[in-house]
Amino acid sequence: MSGQITAVGLGSGDVGQLTLAIWNLLRESKHLYVRTEHHPVMELIRDHGVRYTTFDRVYEAYDSFPAVYDEISRQLIELALKSPSEEIVYAVPGHPMVAESTVSLLRERCEQQGIKLRVLGGESFLDQAFNRLGFDPIDGFQLLDATMLNPAVLSPQLHILIGQVYDTFTASDVKLGLMDIYPDDYEVVVGHALGVQGMERIQRVPLHELDRVEGYGNLSLIWVPRTTDDAVRNRTFARLHEIVAILRSPEGCPWDQEQTHQSIRKNLIEETYEVLETIDDDDPVGMQEELGDILLQVMLHSQMEEETGTFNVYDVVQGLNEKLLYRHPHVFGEQNAKDAETALQHWEQMKAEEKRLKGVDTARKSALDGVPRDLPALMKAYKIQKKAAKVGFDWDQVEDVLDKVGEELQELREAVSSCNAQGQTAEAMHHAQEELGDLLFAAVNVSRFIDSDPEEALSQTNRKFVRRFQYIEEQLRINGKSFDQTDLLEMEQWWQEAKRLES
Structure with missing residues (x-):
């Protein structure tokens, strides 16, 4: 071994919590280092003339706690390597193995450096928390670090203890994180110096x-008491999974029990369009509700597969997370992307690599593969044209495409004239339909050249038509008329008036 470090706990505050073995070790140590001097036991150490070195200066030199902990562990390793025959004693608040990042780093690094690490316990703040706050840990609890609080891991059905609440700024971050799950007025408990006579303070606050x-x-620590209140639980993904499972269970809803992938297939499409409507209307309240309906469709389809044992919604989440990580090497890897176009190139490259790893024979695949079969025709035309353009099958300039639109329009005119001349036979009408499709396809090509999604362009025109037509209806109502009491000339006048009002 190349040295020895002994990590000891000073207890959660009161000197009476210090064990005799640790006290003797502190007094006899030739090389005593303490993470911080701000601990009640340090007064006892000073009173007995015990010499020590504090790492408080490291806190002043770094901007983040992880950097501080990294530097403290680095210095301790360096000290142990310089004096391999001497024992380095490192004292920390509480218990060395409870919410003590520096000791966690030492456990990892001492083994790598061949340094012997010994850990001697001391009463942790958990002991006093259970005692002074009055809850039994057997009910279930989470111990979290205030400096790294992630709302996604919060479990309201468990007691939650949050340590490392060093200052008001940290408490503010904790508050914002908890508010993702808990109501603003939810009662929480703040404990300062629990179990330390003359210093303990417990406050209950919203x-x-x-x-x-x-x-x-x-x-300081924060205690968030556990709850079974639906108002809290209903803000968790786990609760959503539970509710959908209950709806599909034998004790659940008869309608939900009967549904299959095919029976609710259309719902997914309908809900998607309802979301798009709220986006177009700039309606965040409606968007929140409609996005929930989309999520319900995802949950139902996943639940059906969970019942057969193929996958569950957590497999869906895992697959999505892994895809996002893999396809963004410029964010989660070592590549760079200076703009959106480069980022998209990375996405497509990683997508192709995924297919190769899955054994997909890309040499036998069409350049048009990957466009969903059941997309709306306008959107599908746009996507397959973009794919064809990527391999060079494209017009050189928009003027050429506009000429093509004119050509297709003329062919449609001729087909319609022929259809009328032949008495609208099935063959003639089919030919006219083909020419109409060609015209629409050419118009979609124009949209690519002017960087405008045809689906959005047509949706905008639809909304504009509805507004103007409803203006005509309103004018008819004001004038006490119905459609059979007006004519096209009068309606056209109101249409033009609606246009002027929009400009």
């Missing part, structure tokens, strides 16, 4: 006042 509490420091 969540929105969490960062107004004074006295945050090294001995």
